Amino acid sequence: MTALPRRAALASLTVAIAMAAVTGALAQARPGGDRALGEYLAGECAGCHQMSGRSDTGIPSIIAWPDEQFVAVMRSYRLRERDNPIMQTIAGRLSDDEMAALAAYFGSLAPRPASQ
Numbered sequence: 188m189t190a191l192p193r194r195a196a197l198a199s200l201t202v203a204i205a206m207a208a209v210t211g212a213l214a215q216a217r218p219g220g221d222r223a224l225g226e227y228l229a230g231e232c233a234g235c236h237q238m239s240g241r242s243d244t245g246i247p248s249i250i251a252w253p254d255e256q257f258v259a260v261m262r263s264y265r266l267r268e269r270d271n272p273i274m275q276t277i278a279g280r281l282s283d284d285e286m287a288a289l290a291a292y293f294g295s296l297a298p299r300p301a302s303q
C-alpha cells in the first residue's frame with residue numbers, strides 16, 4: 188500500500204468540498220432574500236401574476252425586477268401608499284423577510300416566450 192491513493196482521495200474530497208462551497212455561495216448570491224422561501228410564498232401570487240412575465244390578463248408582470256424596487260413597491264402597498272385593496276391586503280400579511288424572499292425569487296425569473 189502506498190500513500191498515493193489515499194492522498195488522491197483526500198485531494199478529490201477537498202475539491203468536492205470546495206465545489207460545494209462555491210455552489211452554496213452562488214445559490215446565496217442574491218443578497219438578503221431567501222429565494223427558496225420566496226418560491227414557496229410565490230404560490231399565492233401565481234393565481235394572478237404570471238410566472239412567464241406576461242401581463243395579457245391585465246395584471247402586471249412582477250418578474251426580473253431589481254430586489255430593492257420590488258421590496259419598495261410591496262412596502263408601499265403595506266403602508267397603503269399604493270392604492271390597491273388586493274395588494275394592500277396581501278402585502279399587509281407579509282414581513283420584511285418575506286418581501287425580500289419574494290423579491291429574490293421573482294427577481295431571478297426570466298421572461299418566457301408566449302408559446303406555452
Ligand code: HEC
Pocket residue numbers: 228229231232233234235236246247248249257260261269270271273274277289
Ligand atoms: C388576487 C390577485 C392578486 C394576487 C393573488 C397578487 N397580486 Fe400583486 N397585483 C395584483 C393587481 C391587480 C395589481 C395591480 C395593482 C395596481 O394597479 O396597483 C398587482 C400589483 C402588484 C405589484 C406592483 C406591480 C407594478 O407593476 O406596479 C407587485 C410588486 C405585486 N403585485 C406583487 C405581488 C406578490 C409578491 C404577490 C404574492 C405574495 C401578489 N402580488 C399577489 C393582483 C394580485
